[in-house]
Amino acid sequence: MLDRNSPLRPIAIVAALLVALPLLLPSLTLSSEVVVFAVGALSVSVLLQRVGLLSFGQGLFFGIGAYASGMLLAAAEISNAVASIGAVLVAVAISVGIGALIARRGGVYFVMLTFAFAQMGFFLMVAMAGITGGENGFADVPVAPLVAGGSATPGTFATYVYLAVLCLLAFAATCVMAASPFGSVQTAIRSNIHRAQALGYNIANFKAATFVFAAAVAALAGAMHTTLLGFVPPSVIEPETSQRLLIMAIIGGAGSPLGAFLGAAFYVVLSDALADVWPRWMMLIAGILIAVVLLAPGGLFGLLSNAFGRVRARG
Amino acid sequence: MSVQLLLIQIANGIGLGLLYFMLAAGLTIVFGLMGFVNLAHGAFYLVAAYATYAIAGFTGSMWWALALAPLVTAAIAIVGEQVLLARTYRLSHDTQILVTLAIAIVLQEAVILFFGPFALNVAPPEMLAGHIAIGMATYPVFRVAIVVVALACCLGMWALIDRTHFGALLRAGAEDHQMLGALGIDVNRLWTFAFALGALLAGLAGALAAPLRGLDPAMGHEALALAFVVVVLGGLGTLWGALIAALLIGLLQSIMSSLWPGGAYLMVYAAMVLVLLVRPRGLLGRG
């Protein structure tokens, strides 16, 4: 698995990062936040890297995952893990419908439609304020064990381990998919979409299926978010969340799933350091986004792998 | 709902629809000529609205504000285009989209920086602030003014697209740099003009919208999403489609705001989904 060309190598690296993270960052909560958004950014990265779709709407499924898991926890005495699974299933069902509608479209349409759907999700949440809590968020989330049979009041360390495991699973699933026959078709689509179609692959199906996978990942991140916070703030389904996840994925680098992890870590840590001191810190992010896009299109991952490559070449 | 209320909402809907059309047209022009979706379009609308507020406050005259705000917006757009976008023209469309996203964020943050995060109001020019009597009902003069300005704008655009060189290029969907260059066209200037024109339209819509619905930092995002809905509903690349779709959406939103205010926006999106199911290319879309 550690072989440089193995498609499963990112899994080993993510595992190492997950172990190192609490040692590098000042608080477990901050580390947990990084982990949650790493999975969120991964959902953007998967769509972009595997089938070339730039989504401005992954926040919709992040929000659906967050609200669904919160409501499931409130409705029944289940563990966080079970609620997360339920939330993912809800998102999958919805994404099958939306995906059938929009994923077959390319570039521009997809950008516009994901943007519009993200906005619609927010309006839906506000319109159903009776159930969702509207601008106040959904606060009826009870404290629940992380997994069946676990402690009824999980501590911060247990929570981190739980979230880290889910994160690892999400990255592993992504890598396995990329290395599978399905993944080979995705690669073909990225290489030459007309040829892939001429060979007999139903491109629309593959785009739609990848869309559903990405929605599942985003919903998982949302459910993880609810586990971490213990309630569901309305920000999870605000259009800005879609934007945030996208920016993390781009800054981290869309060339590898690892980019999502790096981008999330960068964003969350920077936000933690700056947001209270300088409320308009997003301007810095915008500047970094431009710098990445124009000067370092491979993002943080690109920069780091170049640096490592040079070290290895010299050594 | 009484007939009178219905008629008022229809009138409102037409005015709103024409504003949406201006927004969508600006987006379509940039896309038609430059091939990417300008995510800063909503931010231009936002900036224009706040510029209207600022200029009105500074000069004491809404007339100056309404006249200057779109121009200020276009100027800002040109700066952004020259400094940033111009570096991306040989890169992928995704790159261009992301740069416009960054511009949008900077503009939105700047607005909050200077004006704060809360909603603001600005009054229409005094001469247009009253009501006119139509039969037994009264109707705000400013809304009528919006329709008049928007129609004049539509006429101007029609002339531009049908009668000018620029319009011919737009209609041809001219995107191929080399081909354009070979035809002796200064592509850079063409793109700057297209981008500025798009911003001008967004700016005009924003300036007119300011006295109508007030200002708040989220209005740019909302406007962009609505512009997308109009474009998708009407069919990408067709201005007639955008006009019809914009009017339909304006009417739908206005009428729904009397029946179910909380769900007015939702209905608009639901309409988009419905049309997509039945006619995936949009009402007038082709290709």
Next chain:
Amino acid sequence: MASMNPILSAQGIQQRFGELTAVDDVSVDIRENSIHAVIGPNGAGKTTLFNILAGTQSPTAGKVVYAGRDVTSMPIHQRVKIGMSKSFQRTSLFADLTVLENVRLAVQAADGAEPYVFWRSTDPGGRLSGIAEELLGSVGLRALSGARVGEISHAAQRTLEIALALASKPKIIFLDEPLAGMSIDDIHRAKHLIRSLSERMTVVLIEHNMSVVLGISDTITVMARGRKIVEGPPEAIRSHPDVRQVYLGHAP
């Protein structure tokens, strides 16, 4: 040996682009296991007709019937499943992948539900790669299987185009200028390859190389200005006065 039954039948094909009529009321019958060439000067509409038959374009009017089914507007990926396959005029391959992977992808596409398997690695036993290697061997490219497509010669790429179209074991294959840009030796090899294909499938081709066309075709359809002007075996075409007019540009 060509049979008498038309496996593909196009009736009243019309293709208009605004004011321009590219294909004007053309009907063609293509017999099973024959080699059927479509020729004509530039602008004759043969590429348009070809694309309509192969399925990359939809006609303004007319019907295309294949093995008893109306396939006029059937999307490409579905056509592959019923035995139709097409190669591209401008080489369109997976440039950043190896020659073997290109063919393996083509073989995988025809392998039932395999493309949708997402839980295990690609081609674990090498089964698909094995079939791909065989296919490469049959067109003479096995030696290049590990090379990246971007690095192989133009003629090899053209041959790979054909290999990709063969991977789905088609019953009818459309070859769009397969010999374009090839040297004499390569043309010789390709000519034999195409002739050998007609033993197992029907071949429809567009080609400008007249000697090859006259040498291997069973039927030749000549087009000019969007219309079919002559159709018949090579002997009939070779000496037909209308054909010479069309190519030498005399007034109709």
